[in-house]
Amino acid sequence: MSRRDVNDIRRKLLDQGVALLMEQGYHGTGLHELVQSVGVPKGSFYNYFPSKEAFSAEVVKHYIDPFIAQLDAHLARTDVGADAALRAYFDELIADTERRDFKGGCLLGNLIGEIGDTSDLCQTSLREAVRRYRDKLREGVARGQAEGCFRRDLDAKEMADFLVDAWQGSLLRMKIERSVRPLTQFRDMLLNGYFRA
Structure with missing residues (x-):
């Protein structure tokens, strides 16, 4: 995967994170929902963020x-x-x-x-x-x-x-x-x- 693709996925995760955290809060937002909404496999989330x-x-x-x-x-x-x-x-x-x-x-x-x-x-x-x-x-x-x-x-x-x-x-x-x-x-x-x- 190119650096551009990595940055694009990372930005999409952050954009969706803003939306979900605004709507559901920290405790109400699950990683499964986040990665599913962006189309990223759950395990690969940790390639972009450690936690x-x-x-x-x-x-x-x-x-x-x-x-x-x-x-x-x-x-x-x-x-x-x-x-x-x-x-x-x-x-x-x-x-x-x-x-x-x-x-x-x-x-x-x-x-x-x-x-x-x-x-x-x-x-x-x-x-x-x-x-x-x-x-x-x-x-x-x-x-x-x-x-x-x-x-x-x-x-x-x-x-x-x-x-x-x-x-x-x-x-x-x-x-x-x-x-x-x-x-x-x-x-x-x-x-x-x-x-x-």
Whole structure:
């Protein structure tokens, strides 16, 4: 099998892992179901990942990358300020959760709640993913501070941490309320309120 084929199968397993872990959680997702859905023999799973735990840690990294790229694309825009770029980014996420009928939430938050304190490997992967995401948000907050639209009496890193924490809580509330209201309230109260200069 060529390196390209190996990478393709690995990517398919990770893509399917995101979908299954979002829908069923860590404990509800079996390797048999995973490999069957991708068309890979069960025994060959271990040619790609040493364990389910290691696989899940890789899924976390695979999951967060598109969100960071999406956020980066918004922040790279020079025709809008950082406040508008962050708002547009969160607007996209809010619209996506509504399209998905409020299902799923965030894989990071889901796994943090389910296995965050029981698997050192997954805990490390989750921590790294949250920090990478926070650091990208910090770029936007710092730019907003430099542009004069966000308050400067708070550290950009602390404000970005607060964004991550508040967003995760809002996603959990969205799931039980089955409404985007917690998400829009998060966006408006922070980006248009507490963070404003």
